[in-house]
Amino acid sequence: MLEIRFHGRGGQGAVTSAELLAQAAIEEGKYARAFPSFGPERRGAPVSAFCRIDDKPVTLRTSIDSPDVVVVLDPSLFNAVDVTRGLKKDGFLVINTKKESKQFMFEGLKQLAAVNATQIAQEILNRPITNTVLLGALIRLMPIVKVDSLISAVQTRFSGKIANLNVQALERAYQETQVLSNNGEQTLELVSPKNEFAGKEKVGKAAKEDLDYLWTELSPGCVVQPGSSRDNHTGDWRSCLPVIQKERCIQCGLCWAFCPDAAQVQKPDGYFSVDLDYCKGCGICAMECPTGAIHMEKELEL
Amino acid sequence: MKSLEPGDKNKQQIVTKCKERINAMSDANVYAVKTMTSKEYFAPGHRACSGCGQAVAVRMVQKTLGRNVVMASATGCMEVVSSPFPQSSWQVPWIHVAFENAAAVASGIEAGLKALRRKGKIDGRKITVVAMAGDGGTADIGLQALSGALERGHDFLYVCYDNEAYMNTGVQRSSATPFGAATTTSPAGSVNSGQLTWKKNMMRITAAHDIPYAATASPSHPLDLVNKVKKGMEIEGPAYLHVLSPCPPGWGISAENSIQLARLAVETGIFPLYEIEEGKHRMTMSTDKLVPVEQYLKKQGRFRRLSPEMMEMIQERVRKEWQELKEKSDLSHGHRPITAENFLLRSPEGESEAEKIFRVKAGAPA
Ligand SMILES: Cc1ncc(C[n+]2csc(CCOP(=O)(O)OP(=O)(O)O)c2C)c(N)n1
Ligand code: SF4
Ligand code: SF4
Ligand code: SF4
Ligand SMILES: [Mg+2]
Numbered sequence: 001m002l003e004i005r006f007h008g009r010g011g012q013g014a015v016t017s018a019e020l021l022a023q024a025a026i027e028e029g030k031y032a033r034a035f036p037s038f039g040p041e042r043r044g045a046p047v048s049a050f051c052r053i054d055d056k057p058v059t060l061r062t063s064i065d066s067p068d069v070v071v072v073l074d075p076s077l078f079n080a081v082d083v084t085r086g087l088k089k090d091g092f093l094v095i096n097t098k099k100e101s102k103q104f105m106f107e108g109l110k111q112l113a114a115v116n117a118t119q120i121a122q123e124i125l126n127r128p129i130t131n132t133v134l135l136g137a138l139i140r141l142m143p144i145v146k147v148d149s150l151i152s153a154v155q156t157r158f159s160g161k162i163a164n165l166n167v168q169a170l171e172r173a174y175q176e177t178q179v180l181s182n183n184g185e186q187t188l189e190l191v192s193p194k195n196e197f198a199g200k201e202k203v204g205k206a207a208k209e210d211l212d213y214l215w216t217e218l219s220p221g222c223v224v225q226p227g228s229s230r231d232n233h234t235g236d237w238r239s240c241l242p243v244i245q246k247e248r249c250i251q252c253g254l255c256w257a258f259c260p261d262a263a264q265v266q267k268p269d270g271y272f273s274v275d276l277d278y279c280k281g282c283g284i285c286a287m288e289c290p291t292g293a294i295h296m297e298k299e300l301e302l
Numbered sequence: 303m304k305s306l307e308p309g310d311k312n313k314q315q316i317v318t319k320c321k322e323r324i325n326a327m328s329d330a331n332v333y334a335v336k337t338m339t340s341k342e343y344f345a346p347g348h349r350a351c352s353g354c355g356q357a358v359a360v361r362m363v364q365k366t367l368g369r370n371v372v373m374a375s376a377t378g379c380m381e382v383v384s385s386p387f388p389q390s391s392w393q394v395p396w397i398h399v400a401f402e403n404a405a406a407v408a409s410g411i412e413a414g415l416k417a418l419r420r421k422g423k424i425d426g427r428k429i430t431v432v433a434m435a436g437d438g439g440t441a442d443i444g445l446q447a448l449s450g451a452l453e454r455g456h457d458f459l460y461v462c463y464d465n466e467a468y469m470n471t472g473v474q475r476s477s478a479t480p481f482g483a484a485t486t487t488s489p490a491g492s493v494n495s496g497q498l499t500w501k502k503n504m505m506r507i508t509a510a511h512d513i514p515y516a517a518t519a520s521p522s523h524p525l526d527l528v529n530k531v532k533k534g535m536e537i538e539g540p541a542y543l544h545v546l547s548p549c550p551p552g553w554g555i556s557a558e559n560s561i562q563l564a565r566l567a568v569e570t571g572i573f574p575l576y577e578i579e580e581g582k583h584r585m586t587m588s589t590d591k592l593v594p595v596e597q598y599l600k601k602q603g604r605f606r607r608l609s610p611e612m613m614e615m616i617q618e619r620v621r622k623e624w625q626e627l628k629e630k631s632d633l634s635h636g637h638r639p640i641t642a643e644n645f646l647l648r649s650p651e652g653e654s655e656a657e658k659i660f661r662v663k664a665g666a667p668a
Contacts, residue, residue: 227393228347261350262345266340284353
């Protein structure tokens with residue numbers, strides 16, 4: 001049985017990727033099962049989806065904890081989620097990056113496929129929905145299913161122009177994907193996000209440590225640290241960033257009041273500045289600023 | 303309100319444009335913002351969707367409530383996004399309760415605090431008890447708990463965050479879903495555009511319990527909202543606050559528009575801002591001319607299939623209800639509506655504080 005785990009962000013189509021791959025496998029007469037992992041997170045938050053393919057019926061319905069292949073739809077996820085968690089030794093990794101791919105290689109990984117999926121998706125689909133692009137990269141790395149079966153799954157799922165564009169995206173990714181095999185030297189470099197508010201007081205424990213708690217270890221009636229959601233940096237949900245022009249700002253504070261995520265912070269000089277850790281890039285502040293001092297800019301890829 | 307072009311350097315032109323905008327926003331809101339605490343009681347890092355109007359409303363309400371509160375929060379979006387174990391966005395005592403019993407739990411807290419005070423275990427300082435729930439948790443499943451708590455006369459504030467459907471579970475209709483809106487359980491088809499019933503009027507239902515205070519509020523009007531929360535806290539006995547909470551995915555709007563849509567709901571008269579204090583109605587945002595409802599409805603995906611006839615039906619009903627409300631409000635004299643003018647913001651020269659700050663910044667002469 002082949003186990004593939006997809007990591008994406010809500011709205012990017014990670015779930016659709018898993019389903020399309022399963023559909024293609026089923027069309028070829030194999031057995032497959034695909035499903036997403038649901039959390040409390042909303043649009044833009046990290047999500048994962050699973051796909052299992054086998055020659056006999058797949059009955060397992062649990063999440064995939066030790067995948068053979070991991071597919072990462074969004075480059076910013078490397079900082080947000082432990083994407084390679086539990087990846088089998090000599091496993092495979094498919095990533096969306098515009099960076100030099102070899103820096104993502106690490107010991108124990110057999111092969112890595114890298115493609116600048118965001119660019120391909122932007123150019124062909126006109127939006128950063130990278131799911132079909134990464135499927136192209138995945139089957140370039142390992143022919144889990146035939147290109148034709150995948151195309152036919154895409155055409156069944158989407159219709160008309162959208163289907164054609166997705167097929168184009170898939171084919172282009174297939175061409176442009178770089179596949180690297182491990183020579184045992186490089187290590188995975190995780191890029192840390194630039195944090196202008198670094199040194200800010202942490203409210204709870206580090207999120208990862210916290211997640212290792214068992215509920216039985218907590219005292220009855222125990223309360224988790226007040227405001228500990230501050231450890232959850234929602235800034236990485238963002239695809240657009242508000243940019244403030246000081247010379248227009250009258251320090252009215254409306255951007256601050258209307259921000260759902262308390263991400264406008266007043267500095268001692270009275271001007272407001274965006275807390276990159278939490279700003280989800282919704283654009284309300286730009287819309288509501290009475291003097292037009294804020295405009296939204298596309299967030300540059302890490 | 304579209305952004306000005308970034309490269310646009312003509313100061314005088316900007317001054318004029320900004321004045322228009324500031325007036326449109328109403329200076330009063332700028333004033334409200336200045337009075338809000340910089341403390342966050344609903345901390346960031348919560349998992350609400352980008353642009354969630356409910357999160358904006360909760361943040362404002364909590365800022366006004368301050369730290370001497372105990373919250374009982376029914377399940378729904380705000381509970382789920384703010385408290386995934388082992389994290390919490392809350393910086394005040396907060397209890398997650400079931401879908402249907404926010405008001406019952408708040409009643410218990412209030413009675414408990416009273417008993418502790420009587421036994422001398424806590425001092426006499428005021429602790430506000432607040433129940434919060436969505437429209438589903440209030441108008442549907444939590445209605446009898448709410449009715450009971452109102453009838454028993456507990457001293458608490460109930461806040462309903464109305465995003466007009468069951469959003470946490472993926473947009474199912476509630477009795478607060480407006481006529482014509484498509485949800486997954488009131489889908490739009492070739493005949494219907496969505497919900498076939500009119501929105502349940504929670505204000506009338508709660509006011510019928512003869513409670514001392516009931517009000518509507520919207521995050522697009524912070525000053526009004528802050529005032530009403532304060533009143534709800536101070537008034538002895540049950541108070542009910544119904545807060546409109548635009549939901550980008552559920553309403554089919556883009557994230558940046560949620561506050562704008564809340565404002566339009568008010569300005570079209572679809573969601574009038576008013577309060578009922580000791581039985582007396584008072585409109586807190588009065589206008590001579592209502593914006594046509596079309597401007598509000600057309601911006602939302604959930605009303606996409608609305609036919610011109612249905613649009614007209616909605617317009618008719620809004621006009622009628624607005625008129626009724628106005629007549630009721632006129633009956634209760636002696637109340638002063640909260641408008642920009644009534645706030646001591648305008649200097650005798652007729653220039654508001656915000657306008658002045660801006661003019662000085664832009665280097666324009668008085
Ligand atoms: C008794 C019960 N029925 C159903 C649910 C599932 N459920 C959780 S939240 C929710 C909808 C909440 O809707 P609303 O109160 O309007 O809040 P919103 O999520 O829209 O803010 C439902 C149906 C539940 N938790 N308990
Ligand atoms: S809303 Fe605009 S003018 Fe007001 S403080 Fe924010 S950036 Fe400045
Ligand atoms: S874009 Fe949205 S989240 Fe970011 S600062 Fe502006 S209002 Fe807050
Ligand atoms: S579904 Fe709607 S109410 Fe719920 S978090 Fe998202 S925007 Fe807010
Ligand atoms: Mg709701």
